[in-house]
Amino acid sequence: MTEKDEGFNEVQLVEAARNGCIDSFAALYQKYHSPMVALAYSILAGRDRAEDVAQETFAIACRDLPTLKSKDKFAAWLAGICRNLSKQMLRAARSERNLTPDEPVVRTQDRTDERSEAIRRAVWNLREAERELIVLRYFDGFSQAQISSVLGISAQAVNGKLVRAKRKIAEYLKRNGLTGVHYESAR
Amino acid sequence: MNRQDNDKWLDEALTDVIGSQKPRTDFAKWKNNHPDAVEMLTSRAGRQISAAPGPLSIRSIIMKSPITKLATAAVVIIACLIGLSLWRGTESGIALADVLARIEQVSAWKFQMDYSWTYTCKEDPNKSVNYVRRDTELVSQKYGSKTNTEELDPNGGWSKFREAYFLPQKKTKITLLHNKKKYAIEEFEDDWLELRLEENGTYDQRAFLKELMSLNHKSIGRATIDGIEVEGFQTTDPNWSGIPYNDPNISGVDVKLWVDVKTFLPVRSQEDYTQKDSMSNEGRSHWVGRDYRWDILVDAAEFELPVIPDDYTGTVVKWPSNNEENAIKGLKQWVELLGNYPKSFNDMIVWPPLTFLPALEKSETPAAMRLEEELKGLSQGDKTNRLKVAIMPMRCLNRFRVFQLFTSWRSAGAGSSEWRKDQAYYGETVTPTDADKVLWRWRWKVSDNEYRVIYGDLHAETVTPEKLAELEAGLPK
Numbered sequence: 001m002t003e004k005d006e007g008f009n010e011v012q013l014v015e016a017a018r019n020g021c022i023d024s025f026a027a028l029y030q031k032y033h034s035p036m037v038a039l040a041y042s043i044l045a046g047r048d049r050a051e052d053v054a055q056e057t058f059a060i061a062c063r064d065l066p067t068l069k070s071k072d073k074f075a076a077w078l079a080g081i082c083r084n085l086s087k088q089m090l091r092a093a094r095s096e097r098n099l100t101p102d103e104p105v106v107r108t109q110d111r112t113d114e115r116s117e118a119i120r121r122a123v124w125n126l127r128e129a130e131r132e133l134i135v136l137r138y139f140d141g142f143s144q145a146q147i148s149s150v151l152g153i154s155a156q157a158v159n160g161k162l163v164r165a166k167r168k169i170a171e172y173l174k175r176n177g178l179t180g181v182h183y184e185s186a187r
Numbered sequence: 188m189n190r191q192d193n194d195k196w197l198d199e200a201l202t203d204v205i206g207s208q209k210p211r212t213d214f215a216k217w218k219n220n221h222p223d224a225v226e227m228l229t230s231r232a233g234r235q236i237s238a239a240p241g242p243l244s245i246r247s248i249i250m251k252s253p254i255t256k257l258a259t260a261a262v263v264i265i266a267c268l269i270g271l272s273l274w275r276g277t278e279s280g281i282a283l284a285d286v287l288a289r290i291e292q293v294s295a296w297k298f299q300m301d302y303s304w305t306y307t308c309k310e311d312p313n314k315s316v317n318y319v320r321r322d323t324e325l326v327s328q329k330y331g332s333k334t335n336t337e338e339l340d341p342n343g344g345w346s347k348f349r350e351a352y353f354l355p356q357k358k359t360k361i362t363l364l365h366n367k368k369k370y371a372i373e374e375f376e377d378d379w380l381e382l383r384l385e386e387n388g389t390y391d392q393r394a395f396l397k398e399l400m401s402l403n404h405k406s407i408g409r410a411t412i413d414g415i416e417v418e419g420f421q422t423t424d425p426n427w428s429g430i431p432y433n434d435p436n437i438s439g440v441d442v443k444l445w446v447d448v449k450t451f452l453p454v455r456s457q458e459d460y461t462q463k464d465s466m467s468n469e470g471r472s473h474w475v476g477r478d479y480r481w482d483i484l485v486d487a488a489e490f491e492l493p494v495i496p497d498d499y500t501g502t503v504v505k506w507p508s509n510n511e512e513n514a515i516k517g518l519k520q521w522v523e524l525l526g527n528y529p530k531s532f533n534d535m536i537v538w539p540p541l542t543f544l545p546a547l548e549k550s551e552t553p554a555a556m557r558l559e560e561e562l563k564g565l566s567q568g569d570k571t572n573r574l575k576v577a578i579m580p581m582r583c584l585n586r587f588r589v590f591q592l593f594t595s596w597r598s599a600g601a602g603s604s605e606w607r608k609d610q611a612y613y614g615e616t617v618t619p620t621d622a623d624k625v626l627w628r629w630r631w632k633v634s635d636n637e638y639r640v641i642y643g644d645l646h647a648e649t650v651t652p653e654k655l656a657e658l659e660a661g662l663p664k
Contacts, residue, residue: 018282020231026214033217037210051210055217062224066231066284066400069291119204138198138205170197 014071029058032075034140035150036082042135043086045124053089057082076152115178122172130165137162281418281446283404287396289451295327295485296392299478306470316470321345326391330490331355338366352493361493370501376508378590392453392476399444402426410445417445417454427460437462439471452481502572507583509590515645517584518626523554524578528614528626535585539574543581588612591629616663617643625658 010031016024036057040050060081068077123134129151136147144162148155173179218225300322308314319339326332336349348366352359360373402424409418420443427440439461445454456476461469495501507513521529525546529535537543547555558577562570575582588610595609610629617626621643628640638655641647650658 015282017228018231018284020229022218022225022229025228026218029214029217030212033212033214034210054210055220058217059221059224062221062228065228066282068284069288115200116204119200123201123205134201135205138201140206140210141202166194166197166201169201 010074011071014065014068014074018065018068018071025062028074032078032150033058035075035136035142035146036078038136038139038142039079039082039132039150040086041139042132043083043128044090045120049089050086053082053085056085060085073152075149079150079152118173118176118178119169122169122176125172126165126168130161130168133158133161134165134169281406281448281451283396283400283420286446286451286453287393287400290393290396290453291328293452293482294329295325295483297323297325297478297480297483298476299323301475301477303473304470305473306468308468310468325485325489327485327490330485330487332391333489350493352490354490354492357492359492361495363493363495363499368496368499370495370499372501372503374503374505376506378509392456395444395456398427399442407443409448412445412454415454416448418448419443419445427458450481453479455479502575504575504579506586507579509583509587511639511641511647513580513583514587514627515641515647517580517582517587518641518645520578520580521584522619524552524558524581525550525555526552527618529584530615532585532588532612534614535588537578537582537585539571539578543574543578544570595629611659613662619643619645622646624662625655628655628659 010028013024013027017028033054036054037047037050040053040057041047044050044053057078061078064081068074070077123131126134132151133147136142136150142150144155144158147158151158153161302320302322304316304318306314306316306318308316321337321339323335324332325334331352331354333353334349334351335347336351337345337347340346346366348364350363350365352361354360358375358377360375362371362373364370399420399422402422404420404422404424407419407421409416411417422442423440425438425440427437427442437460439459441457441459443455443457445456446452447454453476456474458474459472461471463469518528521527534542547559561577562573565573591610610627612627613625614627617624624643625640626643626645628638636652637649638652639647639649640655640658
């Protein structure tokens with residue numbers, strides 16, 4: 001199936017779901033559940049909470065589907081809901097526990113964990129848009145086309161931004177004494 | 188180490204750290220956990236006629252084989268040829284959400300609104316009324332709206348009697364009553380402005396559509412109006428009132444909208460409903476929106492503040508913000524002047540000469556007596572103007588209620604009617620001494636799991652749904 005076929009099909013699915021077809025909504029869920037978990041994870045840095053947000057995202061999508069103006073932008077619209085929910089959850093978590101969960105709190109046990117934590121810190125030090133891109137790419141190996149539809153930017157832009165974000169991560173790690181050689185030797 | 192090697196180790200490192208087990212994508216489980224959402228989605232089935240393909244997975248399986256691809260293409264071509272030969276016009280499958288989206292794209296439009304009101308007074312047939320008027324409405328997404336109203340003269344012909352400008356950029360509404368040589372200037376805070384924009388369902392087709400979408404409605408098929416092929420939609424939902432006021436006295440609702448099947452823009456609208464007054468006399472309202480001209484060019488000068496003639500007299504009213512503090516002020520003033528809380532939402536609509544003066548005359552509270560003393564000797568007009576300002580906190584109560592309804596309505600989204608349960612008022616049974624009884628509640632804006640409540644003694648707090656249920660269970664039935 002070509003990308004164009006898939007896009008055409010998705011518009012039909014969205015239209016059918018909007019008119020109450022639960023099977024079509026199920027198909028959209030199958031396709032975008034994992035990217036929504038990844039997107040929420042890029043903001044919340046917690047797997048369980050990201051799963052919760054993804055679940056809620058689809059519940060809100062059910063409710064608000066009639067307000068979706070451009071049926072060909074379903075994924076980007078869904079991502080918008082997911083981002084808002086994640087940020088709401090983040091705010092709630094901050095006010096409840098006075099934590100700063102932008103960076104995951106990881107207790108280091110050995111040198112391997114230290115390296116993992118350094119990489120994680122490098123990712124969560126990126127700007128939000130770059131972090132979303134990196135997490136979507138490496139969370140479940142999404143293709144550039146999939147990332148492009150979720151983030152609402154062209155596949156070419158995905159590629160360019162991905163290269164720049166990775167360069168920033170490599171520079172951060174280098175400043176903190178971690179290069180490819182160190183990483184390989186520690187594995 | 189070259190760039191490629193650099194990327195390779197980084198790819199592996201990022202996959203190790205970020206990549207994890209594939210998320211558990213289980214739609215059946217999600218469906219079980221979200222019955223309300225599923226119900227909301229499936230309840231739309233059948234409301235709008237549209238092509239509803241099977242799920243993606245089925246199509247994917249079929250289209251994997253090149254043979255089935257060819258066979259499917261052949262079947263589609265044959266079906267299209269047969270369809271074309273038999274086609275006589277079918278339902279267009281217009282979705283109201285698309286009509287709303289289409290209107291949002293239009294910068295300005297003009298239309299005519301005809302209104303008639305037939306009021307039958309049982310006690311005194313001489314007080315029965317048959318009133319007819321027509322409005323010419325100009326709406327601009329950028330500048331606001333302008334209405335020219337003409338009344339049917341009992342001696343024949345039409346007379347221009349009112350001109351109204353609603354100017355969101357200036358946060359102002361100006362009404363000129365030419366037949367009485369009067370003017371009224373109303374100034375709004377941002378929250379009022381938002382409310383005014385959304386509540387005007389009869390005159391603003393965006394609000395009209397949102398309301399229609401939120402209620403049970405159906406397609407009533409195709410017709411031709413003024414040579415245009417249209418598809419009609421209808422609701423007879425008793426909750427309709429053009430705006431979500433929850434007015435319990437509205438009945439006999441019949442609302443229709445006809446949409447151009449080519450442009451997706453409204454061609455005609457019609458609203459009919461009956462309202463009962465406190466004496467159970469009925470007034471039947473009939474509105475017809477027609478002669479729509481979409482996407483017209485407008486001149487900013489048309490929305491300039493109008494020049495008020497020197498011989499006109501009038502009032503300037505600045506409406507306070509729609510917040511809890513002002514709502515409590517309104518309730519407090521109600522008790523001071525009339526001795527108790529308004530019994531129902533309906534009683535909150537305060538119009539000084541009609542609903543307030545008789546109640547003030549009956550009241551024996553010190554504040555009521557002081558106010559009556561102030562009003563002594565004033566002409567009817569001056570008395571009305573003085574009262575409008577004096578009882579502003581009370582007048583704000585109903586606005587606050589509507590504002591809260593809109594807040595719930597917006598957050599619920601089109602298609603849902605759950606927002607109607609967000610607000611409740613217990614003025615019938617709760618008195619100013621009831622510190623432990625909830626007088627009023629509404630869903631708190633920031634969370635679905637919290638309700639804001641005002642108690643009988645007018646202190647307010649945020650409570651959980653469980654606590655609210657407990658409080659409401661304790662109220663007299």
